[in-house]
Structures are given as C-alpha cells and as structure tokens.
Amino acid sequence: MNSSTVPPEPMGLELNHKTILGLGRYQALDIDGMQAETLAGLLRQMLRLRRTEEAILHEYHPADEIRCPVHFCIGQEAMPAALSLLVEAEDYLFSHHRTHGYYFAKGAPMREFFAEIYGRVTGANQGRAGSMDISHEASRFYGGAILSGSIGIAVGAAYALQHRHSRQISIAGFGEGATEEGAFWEAVNYAGLRRLPILFLCENNRYSVYSDQTKRQASDNICERVATFGVRARRIFGNDAALTHRTLQLEMEAMREGGGPALVEAYTYRWNSHVGPEDDSDNEYRTVEEIAFWRQNCPIRLLEEKLTAAGRFDSVRRENLESEIAAEIAENFKFAKSSPFPHIDDWRTANWNPASPLADRLLETLTESEFDQYQAEAKLAPY
Amino acid sequence: MHLTESVHRPLSYGKAINEALRQSMELCEDVIVLGQLVDYKSGVFGTTTGLADRFGPGRVQDFPNSENLMTATAMGAALAGLRPVVVHQRFDFMLYSLDAIANWLGLWYFKSAGKSDMPVTIRAIVGKGWGQGPQHSKSLHAWLAHLPGLRVAIPATADDAKGLLMDSVFSQTPAVFIEGRSLFPMTTNVPEKPYRVRFGQATIRRTGCDATIVAIGNMVPIALRAAAALERDGIQVEVVDPRTISPLDTATICASVAKTRRLLVTDPGWHSFGVAAEIVATVAEELGGELKAKPVRVCLPDSHTPMSATLEEQYYPEETALETAVRRMVRL
Ligand SMILES: Cc1ncc(C[n+]2csc(CCOP(=O)(O)OP(=O)(O)O)c2C)c(N)n1
Ligand SMILES: [Mg+2]
Numbered sequence: 001m002n003s004s005t006v007p008p009e010p011m012g013l014e015l016n017h018k019t020i021l022g023l024g025r026y027q028a029l030d031i032d033g034m035q036a037e038t039l040a041g042l043l044r045q046m047l048r049l050r051r052t053e054e055a056i057l058h059e060y061h062p063a064d065e066i067r068c069p070v071h072f073c074i075g076q077e078a079m080p081a082a083l084s085l086l087v088e089a090e091d092y093l094f095s096h097h098r099t100h101g102y103y104f105a106k107g108a109p110m111r112e113f114f115a116e117i118y119g120r121v122t123g124a125n126q127g128r129a130g131s132m133d134i135s136h137e138a139s140r141f142y143g144g145a146i147l148s149g150s151i152g153i154a155v156g157a158a159y160a161l162q163h164r165h166s167r168q169i170s171i172a173g174f175g176e177g178a179t180e181e182g183a184f185w186e187a188v189n190y191a192g193l194r195r196l197p198i199l200f201l202c203e204n205n206r207y208s209v210y211s212d213q214t215k216r217q218a219s220d221n222i223c224e225r226v227a228t229f230g231v232r233a234r235r236i237f238g239n240d241a242a243l244t245h246r247t248l249q250l251e252m253e254a255m256r257e258g259g260g261p262a263l264v265e266a267y268t269y270r271w272n273s274h275v276g277p278e279d280d281s282d283n284e285y286r287t288v289e290e291i292a293f294w295r296q297n298c299p300i301r302l303l304e305e306k307l308t309a310a311g312r313f314d315s316v317r318r319e320n321l322e323s324e325i326a327a328e329i330a331e332n333f334k335f336a337k338s339s340p341f342p343h344i345d346d347w348r349t350a351n352w353n354p355a356s357p358l359a360d361r362l363l364e365t366l367t368e369s370e371f372d373q374y375q376a377e378a379k380l381a382p383y
Numbered sequence: 384m385h386l387t388e389s390v391h392r393p394l395s396y397g398k399a400i401n402e403a404l405r406q407s408m409e410l411c412e413d414v415i416v417l418g419q420l421v422d423y424k425s426g427v428f429g430t431t432t433g434l435a436d437r438f439g440p441g442r443v444q445d446f447p448n449s450e451n452l453m454t455a456t457a458m459g460a461a462l463a464g465l466r467p468v469v470v471h472q473r474f475d476f477m478l479y480s481l482d483a484i485a486n487w488l489g490l491w492y493f494k495s496a497g498k499s500d501m502p503v504t505i506r507a508i509v510g511k512g513w514g515q516g517p518q519h520s521k522s523l524h525a526w527l528a529h530l531p532g533l534r535v536a537i538p539a540t541a542d543d544a545k546g547l548l549m550d551s552v553f554s555q556t557p558a559v560f561i562e563g564r565s566l567f568p569m570t571t572n573v574p575e576k577p578y579r580v581r582f583g584q585a586t587i588r589r590t591g592c593d594a595t596i597v598a599i600g601n602m603v604p605i606a607l608r609a610a611a612a613l614e615r616d617g618i619q620v621e622v623v624d625p626r627t628i629s630p631l632d633t634a635t636i637c638a639s640v641a642k643t644r645r646l647l648v649t650d651p652g653w654h655s656f657g658v659a660a661e662i663v664a665t666v667a668e669e670l671g672g673e674l675k676a677k678p679v680r681v682c683l684p685d686s687h688t689p690m691s692a693t694l695e696e697q698y699y700p701e702e703t704a705l706e707t708a709v710r711r712m713v714r715l
Contacts, residue, residue, distance in 0.1 A: 128494055153456075190456070202594070359550055363553060365384060370572060371539070
C-alpha cells in the first residue's frame, strides 16, 4: 500500500459534509462476505452504546446525580462498535472528551463507568475523573478533555511498542476539531517519521461545539494533509458500520505487521447538543434538514435494515437484544447509585505515588553532600 | 551510604549528570533518552556524550523540534513500561510542553486514582551569562513547583545532581530536574557507584547561629561565599540548600530559622510570586512571632534577562548583595 496517497473515495464522490447531504438515503451499505458474528457484534455494540447514552440522557435531569459534563455520542456509534470488535486487550486506546464510545470499545466495564460518572468510589477513577477524563488502566483505556493532548501520549505508547517489537498498536480517537491544534501535527509528523504503529481515528461530525469545520480550517481535506506526512489516510462514510469495520480491519492488520501509521476520517454526526442533555439548537448553527438527513442515516438503522432484508435479523432477535441490554444497564445504574461516595484523607498522597520499588531495589541512598565554596561559578562559553 | 565510606572522586556537575544517565541505562534497559541533539558527540553540553555509542539509537533519540510532543511521547512510553528522560537544552524551550506537563503529566496519577504511574524525568537547563538574553535564561521552577503531582529538583552540586537524577529515573512520580548551566564545570566528590539522593530532604551546607540563608540552585555557591565573608566579621550564617523545591523540606528550614531567628532566601528566579515567597510564607506561618528581623528575599529583579554583559552583572545578585542584606538583618 502506498503510504502517501489517499485511496479512492467510496461511492466515487468527493466526500465532505456538504456533498454527503446530497446522498439522500444511504444505499451503499454492503455486507457481502462479512461474517455473521461480526455483523451481529456491530449491531449489538451500537445498540448497547445507544441505549446506554439514552439512559444517561434520561437520568441526567432532573435527578442531577450525574454531576459532570457529559458529551453524548448518539449518532456516532459505528466507529466505536467497529473498533470494539478489532481492538485487542493489549492495545492502547486514547480518547478525547467524547469518551463513552471508546471506553466501551476497549471492553472496560460498565459498572465502573456508571459509578465514575456518578462520582462514586467504585468508579473507574474513584470519582476523580468523570465522563471527560475517565480512564481504565486495566483495559489500557485513557480519556482526557484537552483537545489533541492525548494524541501525543498515544504516539508515546506506539513508540514503546515499536521499541519492543510488539505487534500491539496504539489508537487515538478524536474529532475533526482536534486537528486544528499544533500538537496534532507534531504527532502526525513523528508518527510518519518513525512509522509508528498508531491508528488515528478522526470522527468528523462537522462541528466544534457550534463552529463549522470550514469556519476553522482552510480546507476540509484532513486526509490529504495528513497523507503528506507519510501517514496513510482514508476517509469514509462513518455511519456505515460495515464499511468502518472493513476499513479498520485493513488498517489494523497492516499495522500489526509493521505497516506504519494510518488515519481514518469517518464522516458522522452527533444528534444531541455538544455537551449535556439540553438542546443547543437555539444557537442556530445547524439546519433541521441536516439533522433529518443524519437521523435518517442512523448507523444502527442502516445496518439493521440491511440485515433484516437479508434475512439475518428479525424482531425476535431485536427484542432479545433489547431486553438483555436493558437488564445490563439497569443493574449497573443500580450499582452506581448504591455505591458510596469517595473521601480523600491525604491530598498529597492522592497526587503522588510515594512508593519507589525500583529505586529501592537498585539504589543506595546518599545521606550527605559536600561542597567547596571557593569555586567560582563558571561563566558560559559562547553558546 | 556516607560519602566518606564510598569510593568517590571529584567530578564536575555536567559529568555527574552524564554518569547518572549512563549508569541508569546500564541498570535498566527501559531507560531511554529523548531530546534535540542528544546523540551527537558533543551531547547536550557533554551530559549525553557517549550514550548513543554505548546504548544505540533505539535508546538515545534525537527528537524533532516538537517539545510538546516530546513530553507526550515520554508519557505514553512511560505508560507502556519505559523510563524516559527528556532533555531540554533550555528551560525556555520546554515551555511549548506546558500543556503536556500541567494538563496531563502532573495529574495522571491523581486522575487515575493511583492506578497509573508515569515515571518521566524532564531535564531543563537554565542559561546564565554570555548574553543568553530573555529567551535562554529563564528559570520558571516556581511554576512547576506550583503544580501538584510533579516533583522538582534543583541541585547545586555534582553529587546531588547524580543522586537526584537517578532517583528521578527510578521512582514512580514524574520529576522535573533543573540544571544551572553555570554550575556545569563545578566539582564535588561523587561516589562512583549508582545511588540516589532523596527528594524532600534539604541539606545544611554550613552551620551558624546568627542567620539562615536558604539558597536555591546556583545561589548555593554564592551564599556559601557570602557566609564565608560574613564569618570574617564574626557573623555565623547557616546555609540551607533545599535541593528539591517540590517536595520542599520545610522541617529542616524551620528548624534552622527557629535556631537563628533570621531568614534570608535567595532564589535564581524572579522576586515576586516565587519560591522565596513560598519559603518566607511557610516560615512566617510556623514561627512568625519569633523572628528577630524581617525576612528578606534576594532574587532576580522582576524583569526579563538583559543581554549586555554590564546589564547581566547588574541583574544577577552576587555574594555582596547577600552580605549586605545579612549585615542589615543582624544589626537590627
Ligand atoms: C485545548 C482545548 N481547547 C478547547 C476546548 C473546549 N472544547 C471542548 S470540546 C470542543 C469541540 C471539539 O470538537 P471536535 O474535536 O470536533 O470534537 P467533537 O466535540 O465534535 O466530538 C472544544 C472546543 C478543549 N477541551 N481543549
Ligand atoms: Mg467535531
């Protein structure tokens, strides 16, 4: 695969947020040759994420027990669902502020997720991080709210993996807005330079809060720009879960064999406000038609209808799936709500790890220091 | 381990740093060094010389001029099991990485609720003299010490430089290691074998009963020379070198001031809102009513660094400034 060219656009159209709207109902979803297990998995993961988000949305107000900013990913389920079927336990996954999909994609537990956003001691981070900053060390999942900040850390994990000739990869998930940060381009340059095993996943949902991509970027050609750094880049219609799965699979398999870094830009859309359950449409930043287009092309619906038409899914299976997911969510909500709140006894040890086992093992401690006071401080030589 | 019990020899500050890196890399293959020009023969002012030859390019990496990414890369690598040492030729260059330091590195352990460590060491060299000017001479160590979750060392001697650097490399908490460029040729007796100096343990460099000078980094030799001059006039000054400003050994500082009841703090940073202010405030909280004189700060003026040699002389405080201040305190 040539590292510096953008592969052909699917459907032969110049894919961007304007041309997409001309598609009407998306017809290109193709499941030929895909395993039944994969397709069922995609549907299951998307539905589980959707129902989880809906449950949080529903619970958020008026109960006000979830007291942290929450960025919902309803409408953007295809990418995390595809990723969840392909990512391995030993891979590293780093997420931007819209963490939920990625948290679940990495297989991190739902109970610690709910407990975290409820601020409980049983949470993934004992209530210190919340929705935006949640991490789950045992699952090698790390979130964080500063745009593009975690991408460089993902590069570092990829550096260590390459250093150890590991087949594992590092993955960074973020929005198109993060690509405006200088930190992003530093990361892309270094990934291309060293051919690091890092997968950049850019979910382009058009907006940074309310601001349109074309108000912020000279051109909406992220892939083209990234490709010039020697990072394979391809853009896809991101609500097609089957296509997303095939694309990620191709990239991840190549990467595990030393194929170098890649970026996948998935065009998608968030249905809800940027943050929180309140409606932000009074800012008049997007049209009713645009929202209608994307709701019509709901990633779950697109796949479900295709599977149903092919006789591979039906209402009975749907009901079973729904009740299974509902039970899981209900149980984990209950766990979170009945968990105790945390308390920090010592702020200092909360911020520092006082243990240093390796230093204890390797190093003796020098207890004194001496100094000859009559040495003049040196003047610098010309720099 | 006592210095006298160890096999030791005089070594310069710069060479002690080089030895600390070499021994760390010998002890543990997870230790890597990242920084601009670290793999050239000249090394970074000699501190990385020979490492690339010895340990290969995989462990000693020249890095693009991307300081923010360099810190982030070290963080990710640490998360995945390595122990990176990041080198900045100047503290000023490190400022591009403040997001990585303040928004990620310092709070990683806290945010993970103690489940995730980031053993990253960041070396930052502070220029002084020869017209370094305002973008090659800043020491914003107080900024760093202000951040929870980060340790900050500012060693004044070669033996401390080696021991604190090795402690940084092999501990779990991230550390910023601030090196005064003007100290590089100065020598002390340095044990040959690997060792650590503990963070948060000040050392008393000279004992005295009339006044305490707390001296930071490259103000330590200056304070010691001032103390020697004052002794000739019968004024006994105790010189405390905190060695690390985060954690800060307030107990040793307060014990000294409780004895001398006079405090001067000298810090190679700006006068206002700095480490000196923090130390004076801590002492005031502990023993404010017991002081025999008002505490004094001798720091850099609240101004950016000038280039011209004559202005540099005016800008950087020397022992005479300390002597004058102590004489005034003692006379009262
Ligand atoms: C460095 C930084 N600047 C600004 C913000 C505030 N902010 C939070 S989310 C966001 C929008 C980001 O848009 P995008 O990256 O496209 O992700 P999306 O929210 O669309 O998923 C902004 C500006 C931030 N978190 N970090
Ligand atoms: Mg966006």
